[in-house]
Amino acid sequence: MIDTTYALGVLAAMTVVTFGLRALPFLAARWLQSHPVVQKLGRFLPLAIMTLLLLHTLVGSARQNPSGPWAELAAVATVVALQWWRRHALLSILAGTALYVLLRNPGLVA
Incomplete structure (x- = not known):
């Protein structure tokens, strides 16, 4: 049986990583455009x-x-x-x- 706290922690980590990967191009756009x-x-x-x-x-x-x-x-x-x-x-x-x-x-x- 899966612990609820563990499952929520995994979902939270996946959410943070996914959001970070989606936001990274927008955060680095100024540097990328001039490279x-x-x-x-x-x-x-x-x-x-x-x-x-x-x-x-x-x-x-x-x-x-x-x-x-x-x-x-x-x-x-x-x-x-x-x-x-x-x-x-x-x-x-x-x-x-x-x-x-x-x-x-x-x-x-x-």
């Missing part, structure tokens, strides 16, 4: 994450589809070309998604 490593990561990390997500999606989709990665590559090329040309993220994403859906489901075009 050069954090600034460099802020410039580099979003692109790196998006690249890894894209590669993971392309490889996973190519493994599942017997026709190969051509629909994915065409959609990615469309997104890149539209983004480079128009600089409009929503337009690029919508056009690339629509092309991908149409290439993967040719029965949709009647």
Whole structure:
């Protein structure tokens, strides 16, 4: 049987640690924003994450589809070309998604 005092003490310790971990970034925000490593990561990390997500999606989709990665590559090329040309993220994403859906489901075009 568990002692009530022990259980409450464990809950209190967990509460303090959880609150401290959640509050730490806000307390250290001023120092973190001016730190050069954090600034460099802020410039580099979003692109790196998006690249890894894209590669993971392309490889996973190519493994599942017997026709190969051509629909994915065409959609990615469309997104890149539209983004480079128009600089409009929503337009690029919508056009690339629509092309991908149409290439993967040719029965949709009647």
